[in-house]
Amino acid sequence: MAERLPVAVLGANGRMGSEAVRAVSAAGDMELVAALGRGDSLEGLLDAGARYVVDLTVPDATEANVRFAVEHGIHAVVGTTGWSEERLGALRRLLAASPGTGVLIAPNFALGAVLASAFAAKAARYFESVEIVELHHPDKVDAPSGTAVRTAQLIAAARSEAGLGASPDATTTALDGARGADVDGVRVHAVRLRGLVAHQEVLLGGPGEQLTLRHDSFDRASFMPGVLVGLREVAAHPGLTVGLDGYLDLGL
Ligand SMILES: NC(=O)c1ccc[n+]([C@@H]2O[C@H](COP(=O)([O-])OP(=O)(O)OC[C@H]3O[C@@H](n4cnc5c(N)ncnc54)[C@H](O)[C@@H]3O)[C@@H](O)[C@H]2O)c1
Protein backbone atom coordinates (compact mmCIF):
# COMPACT_ATOMS: atom_id res chain seq x y z
CA MET A 1 0.00 0.00 0.00
CA ALA A 2 1.29 3.50 -0.86
CA GLU A 3 2.43 5.60 2.09
CA ARG A 4 -0.01 8.21 3.29
CA LEU A 5 0.93 11.85 2.61
CA PRO A 6 2.14 13.49 5.83
CA VAL A 7 0.16 16.75 5.89
CA ALA A 8 0.20 19.73 8.26
CA VAL A 9 -2.47 22.42 8.40
CA LEU A 10 -1.57 26.03 9.25
CA GLY A 11 -4.40 28.18 10.55
CA ALA A 12 -5.92 25.02 11.97
CA ASN A 13 -8.27 26.85 14.36
CA GLY A 14 -9.78 29.09 11.71
CA ARG A 15 -12.99 28.66 9.69
CA MET A 16 -11.20 27.06 6.74
CA GLY A 17 -8.35 25.48 8.68
CA SER A 18 -10.63 23.54 11.00
CA GLU A 19 -12.56 22.24 7.97
CA ALA A 20 -9.25 21.23 6.33
CA VAL A 21 -8.17 19.40 9.50
CA ARG A 22 -11.37 17.32 9.26
CA ALA A 23 -10.99 16.70 5.51
CA VAL A 24 -7.33 15.64 5.72
CA SER A 25 -8.03 13.43 8.76
CA ALA A 26 -10.83 11.70 6.83
CA ALA A 27 -8.78 11.16 3.65
CA GLY A 28 -7.53 7.58 3.50
CA ASP A 29 -4.38 8.53 1.58
CA MET A 30 -3.31 11.30 3.99
CA GLU A 31 -2.11 11.54 7.56
CA LEU A 32 -2.59 14.74 9.54
CA VAL A 33 0.77 15.12 11.31
CA ALA A 34 0.39 18.69 12.63
CA ALA A 35 -2.32 21.30 13.11
CA LEU A 36 -0.75 24.66 13.91
CA GLY A 37 -2.39 27.93 14.85
CA ARG A 38 -1.31 31.52 15.47
CA GLY A 39 1.71 31.64 17.76
CA ASP A 40 2.82 28.05 17.11
CA SER A 41 6.40 27.69 15.88
CA LEU A 42 6.86 26.56 12.28
CA GLU A 43 9.58 24.25 13.62
CA GLY A 44 6.60 22.08 14.54
CA LEU A 45 6.35 21.17 10.84
CA LEU A 46 9.82 19.66 10.95
CA ASP A 47 9.29 17.94 14.30
CA ALA A 48 6.12 16.33 12.91
CA GLY A 49 7.79 15.20 9.65
CA ALA A 50 5.35 17.14 7.45
CA ARG A 51 6.06 16.85 3.72
CA TYR A 52 2.93 18.79 2.71
CA VAL A 53 1.44 21.90 4.23
CA VAL A 54 -1.94 23.54 3.75
CA ASP A 55 -1.88 27.27 4.51
CA LEU A 56 -5.24 28.79 5.49
CA THR A 57 -4.11 31.68 7.62
CA VAL A 58 -4.17 35.44 6.99
CA PRO A 59 -2.66 37.61 4.25
CA ASP A 60 -0.03 38.95 6.70
CA ALA A 61 1.25 35.50 7.66
CA THR A 62 1.03 33.37 4.55
CA GLU A 63 4.16 34.59 2.76
CA ALA A 64 6.48 33.76 5.70
CA ASN A 65 4.78 30.38 6.15
CA VAL A 66 5.26 29.41 2.52
CA ARG A 67 8.84 30.67 2.55
CA PHE A 68 9.57 28.41 5.53
CA ALA A 69 7.96 25.43 3.78
CA VAL A 70 9.87 25.94 0.52
CA GLU A 71 13.17 26.46 2.33
CA HIS A 72 12.62 23.04 3.92
CA GLY A 73 11.44 21.29 0.74
CA ILE A 74 7.85 20.98 1.99
CA HIS A 75 5.16 21.20 -0.72
CA ALA A 76 2.58 23.90 -0.02
CA VAL A 77 -1.09 24.19 -0.92
CA VAL A 78 -2.14 27.73 -0.19
CA GLY A 79 -5.69 29.01 0.04
CA THR A 80 -4.85 32.23 1.84
CA THR A 81 -5.46 35.35 -0.21
CA GLY A 82 -3.30 38.48 -0.51
CA TRP A 83 -0.68 37.21 -2.96
CA SER A 84 0.32 40.28 -5.00
CA GLU A 85 2.37 39.98 -8.19
CA GLU A 86 5.37 41.17 -6.19
CA ARG A 87 4.92 38.39 -3.61
CA LEU A 88 4.43 35.80 -6.35
CA GLY A 89 7.64 36.99 -8.05
CA ALA A 90 9.63 36.59 -4.82
CA LEU A 91 8.15 33.11 -4.36
CA ARG A 92 9.10 32.10 -7.92
CA ARG A 93 12.69 33.17 -7.23
CA LEU A 94 12.71 31.19 -3.98
CA LEU A 95 11.34 28.10 -5.71
CA ALA A 96 14.07 28.30 -8.36
CA ALA A 97 16.51 27.41 -5.57
CA SER A 98 14.36 24.43 -4.49
CA PRO A 99 13.63 22.74 -7.83
CA GLY A 100 11.71 19.70 -6.55
CA THR A 101 9.25 21.64 -4.44
CA GLY A 102 5.71 22.49 -5.54
CA VAL A 103 3.51 25.35 -4.41
CA LEU A 104 -0.13 25.84 -5.37
CA ILE A 105 -1.65 29.25 -4.68
CA ALA A 106 -5.38 28.74 -5.15
CA PRO A 107 -7.61 31.76 -4.53
CA ASN A 108 -10.59 29.41 -4.61
CA PHE A 109 -10.72 25.64 -4.08
CA ALA A 110 -14.39 25.24 -5.00
CA LEU A 111 -14.67 23.45 -8.32
CA GLY A 112 -17.69 25.52 -9.34
CA ALA A 113 -15.84 28.77 -8.65
CA VAL A 114 -12.83 27.63 -10.68
CA LEU A 115 -15.17 26.72 -13.54
CA ALA A 116 -17.08 30.00 -13.28
CA SER A 117 -13.85 32.00 -13.56
CA ALA A 118 -12.76 29.93 -16.55
CA PHE A 119 -16.18 30.38 -18.21
CA ALA A 120 -15.96 34.13 -17.59
CA ALA A 121 -12.54 34.30 -19.23
CA LYS A 122 -13.88 32.31 -22.18
CA ALA A 123 -16.91 34.60 -22.57
CA ALA A 124 -15.04 37.87 -22.02
CA ARG A 125 -14.03 38.48 -25.63
CA TYR A 126 -17.68 38.46 -26.81
CA PHE A 127 -19.01 41.24 -24.55
CA GLU A 128 -18.46 44.98 -24.56
CA SER A 129 -18.95 45.38 -20.81
CA VAL A 130 -17.92 43.34 -17.80
CA GLU A 131 -18.08 43.93 -14.05
CA ILE A 132 -17.66 41.60 -11.07
CA VAL A 133 -19.67 41.55 -7.85
CA GLU A 134 -18.24 39.42 -5.04
CA LEU A 135 -20.28 38.82 -1.90
CA HIS A 136 -18.84 37.40 1.33
CA HIS A 137 -19.36 37.00 5.07
CA PRO A 138 -18.51 40.16 7.02
CA ASP A 139 -15.62 38.55 8.96
CA LYS A 140 -13.49 38.46 5.82
CA VAL A 141 -10.46 40.75 6.22
CA ASP A 142 -9.55 41.40 2.58
CA ALA A 143 -11.41 43.08 -0.27
CA PRO A 144 -11.83 42.46 -3.06
CA SER A 145 -11.69 38.69 -2.69
CA GLY A 146 -8.75 36.77 -4.09
CA THR A 147 -11.18 34.98 -6.38
CA ALA A 148 -12.48 38.26 -7.80
CA VAL A 149 -8.96 39.56 -8.38
CA ARG A 150 -8.00 36.36 -10.20
CA THR A 151 -11.22 36.37 -12.24
CA ALA A 152 -10.64 40.01 -13.22
CA GLN A 153 -7.08 39.23 -14.26
CA LEU A 154 -8.20 36.30 -16.43
CA ILE A 155 -10.94 38.44 -18.02
CA ALA A 156 -8.55 41.36 -18.61
CA ALA A 157 -6.03 39.06 -20.29
CA ALA A 158 -8.75 37.59 -22.55
CA ARG A 159 -10.08 41.05 -23.48
CA SER A 160 -6.59 42.31 -24.23
CA GLU A 161 -5.82 39.26 -26.39
CA ALA A 162 -9.05 39.92 -28.31
CA GLY A 163 -8.11 43.57 -28.80
CA LEU A 164 -10.97 44.92 -26.68
CA GLY A 165 -10.54 48.28 -24.96
CA ALA A 166 -12.03 49.41 -21.68
CA SER A 167 -15.66 48.66 -20.84
CA PRO A 168 -17.79 51.69 -21.72
CA ASP A 169 -18.39 54.03 -18.77
CA ALA A 170 -19.51 57.64 -19.06
CA THR A 171 -19.18 58.37 -15.32
CA THR A 172 -17.63 61.78 -14.71
CA THR A 173 -18.71 62.38 -11.12
CA ALA A 174 -18.91 59.71 -8.46
CA LEU A 175 -18.62 59.25 -4.73
CA ASP A 176 -15.35 57.53 -3.76
CA GLY A 177 -15.81 53.79 -4.22
CA ALA A 178 -19.13 54.04 -6.04
CA ARG A 179 -17.68 52.36 -9.12
CA GLY A 180 -15.80 49.71 -7.14
CA ALA A 181 -12.13 48.81 -7.40
CA ASP A 182 -10.25 48.74 -10.69
CA VAL A 183 -8.47 45.41 -11.18
CA ASP A 184 -6.60 45.44 -14.48
CA GLY A 185 -9.38 47.64 -15.92
CA VAL A 186 -12.24 45.46 -14.62
CA ARG A 187 -14.55 47.00 -11.99
CA VAL A 188 -14.93 44.81 -8.89
CA HIS A 189 -17.58 45.46 -6.22
CA ALA A 190 -17.31 43.85 -2.76
CA VAL A 191 -20.40 43.16 -0.62
CA ARG A 192 -20.03 42.05 3.03
CA LEU A 193 -23.21 40.63 4.54
CA ARG A 194 -24.01 38.44 7.57
CA GLY A 195 -25.35 35.11 6.43
CA LEU A 196 -23.19 34.87 3.33
CA VAL A 197 -20.24 32.51 2.86
CA ALA A 198 -18.60 33.13 -0.55
CA HIS A 199 -20.38 34.18 -3.74
CA GLN A 200 -19.51 35.85 -7.02
CA GLU A 201 -21.29 37.19 -10.06
CA VAL A 202 -19.60 38.11 -13.30
CA LEU A 203 -21.87 40.40 -15.33
CA LEU A 204 -21.17 40.49 -19.06
CA GLY A 205 -23.13 42.95 -21.17
CA GLY A 206 -23.61 43.48 -24.87
CA PRO A 207 -26.22 45.37 -26.91
CA GLY A 208 -29.60 44.09 -25.73
CA GLU A 209 -28.29 41.16 -23.69
CA GLN A 210 -26.58 40.13 -20.48
CA LEU A 211 -24.80 36.96 -19.43
CA THR A 212 -24.52 36.43 -15.67
CA LEU A 213 -22.15 33.79 -14.33
CA ARG A 214 -22.84 33.18 -10.65
CA HIS A 215 -21.23 30.82 -8.19
CA ASP A 216 -22.26 30.25 -4.56
CA SER A 217 -20.39 28.50 -1.79
CA PHE A 218 -23.03 27.92 0.87
CA ASP A 219 -20.70 25.93 3.11
CA ARG A 220 -16.93 25.67 3.52
CA ALA A 221 -17.25 21.95 2.74
CA SER A 222 -17.37 23.18 -0.88
CA PHE A 223 -13.66 24.01 -0.72
CA MET A 224 -12.42 20.68 0.63
CA PRO A 225 -12.38 18.48 -2.51
CA GLY A 226 -10.15 21.13 -4.10
CA VAL A 227 -7.82 21.19 -1.09
CA LEU A 228 -7.42 17.40 -1.36
CA VAL A 229 -6.82 17.57 -5.14
CA GLY A 230 -4.17 20.22 -4.45
CA LEU A 231 -2.41 17.99 -1.93
CA ARG A 232 -2.50 14.97 -4.22
CA GLU A 233 -1.13 16.92 -7.21
CA VAL A 234 1.28 19.47 -5.78
CA ALA A 235 4.38 17.23 -5.70
CA ALA A 236 3.87 16.38 -9.38
CA HIS A 237 3.94 20.10 -10.27
CA PRO A 238 7.25 21.53 -9.07
CA GLY A 239 7.51 25.32 -9.02
CA LEU A 240 4.61 27.72 -8.65
CA THR A 241 1.08 27.09 -9.91
CA VAL A 242 -1.52 29.84 -9.50
CA GLY A 243 -5.12 28.61 -9.57
CA LEU A 244 -6.45 25.09 -9.08
CA ASP A 245 -7.28 25.09 -12.81
CA GLY A 246 -3.54 24.51 -13.33
CA TYR A 247 -4.09 20.97 -12.00
CA LEU A 248 -7.39 20.30 -13.78
CA ASP A 249 -8.03 19.50 -17.40
CA LEU A 250 -10.90 21.92 -17.97
CA GLY A 251 -10.62 21.64 -21.74
CA LEU A 252 -11.59 25.29 -22.21
N1 LIG B 1 -8.86 29.29 -1.43
C1 LIG B 1 -10.09 29.13 -0.97
O1 LIG B 1 -10.90 28.37 -1.52
C2 LIG B 1 -10.50 29.88 0.26
C3 LIG B 1 -11.76 29.67 0.82
C4 LIG B 1 -12.08 30.37 1.98
C5 LIG B 1 -11.16 31.23 2.52
N2 LIG B 1 -9.97 31.43 1.91
C6 LIG B 1 -8.94 32.29 2.47
O2 LIG B 1 -8.31 31.55 3.52
C7 LIG B 1 -7.87 32.45 4.52
C8 LIG B 1 -8.45 32.02 5.85
O3 LIG B 1 -9.85 32.22 5.84
P1 LIG B 1 -10.73 31.88 7.13
O4 LIG B 1 -12.11 32.31 6.81
O5 LIG B 1 -10.47 30.49 7.55
O6 LIG B 1 -10.09 32.90 8.19
P2 LIG B 1 -10.03 32.74 9.77
O7 LIG B 1 -9.73 34.10 10.30
O8 LIG B 1 -11.22 32.01 10.26
O9 LIG B 1 -8.77 31.79 10.01
C9 LIG B 1 -7.43 32.20 9.92
C10 LIG B 1 -6.70 31.49 11.05
O10 LIG B 1 -5.32 31.64 10.85
C11 LIG B 1 -4.73 31.85 12.14
N3 LIG B 1 -3.41 32.43 11.96
C12 LIG B 1 -3.05 33.72 11.79
N4 LIG B 1 -1.73 33.81 11.64
C13 LIG B 1 -1.24 32.56 11.71
C14 LIG B 1 0.06 32.00 11.61
N5 LIG B 1 1.14 32.77 11.43
N6 LIG B 1 0.21 30.66 11.71
C15 LIG B 1 -0.86 29.86 11.90
N7 LIG B 1 -2.12 30.33 12.01
C16 LIG B 1 -2.29 31.66 11.91
C17 LIG B 1 -5.75 32.73 12.87
O11 LIG B 1 -5.54 32.72 14.26
C18 LIG B 1 -7.04 32.06 12.43
O12 LIG B 1 -7.37 31.00 13.31
C19 LIG B 1 -8.29 33.85 4.06
O13 LIG B 1 -7.21 34.47 3.37
C20 LIG B 1 -9.41 33.56 3.09
O14 LIG B 1 -9.55 34.56 2.13
C21 LIG B 1 -9.63 30.77 0.81
Ligand SMILES: O=C(O)C1=N[C@H](C(=O)O)CCC1
Ligand atom coordinates in the same frame (compact mmCIF):
# COMPACT_ATOMS: atom_id res chain seq x y z
O1 LIG C 1 -14.17 33.40 3.08
C1 LIG C 1 -13.20 33.86 2.48
O2 LIG C 1 -12.40 34.67 2.99
C2 LIG C 1 -12.95 33.43 1.09
N1 LIG C 1 -11.85 33.80 0.52
C3 LIG C 1 -11.42 33.45 -0.78
C4 LIG C 1 -11.28 34.69 -1.64
O3 LIG C 1 -10.88 35.75 -1.11
O4 LIG C 1 -11.52 34.61 -2.83
C5 LIG C 1 -12.27 32.39 -1.43
C6 LIG C 1 -13.70 32.49 -1.09
C7 LIG C 1 -13.92 32.56 0.42
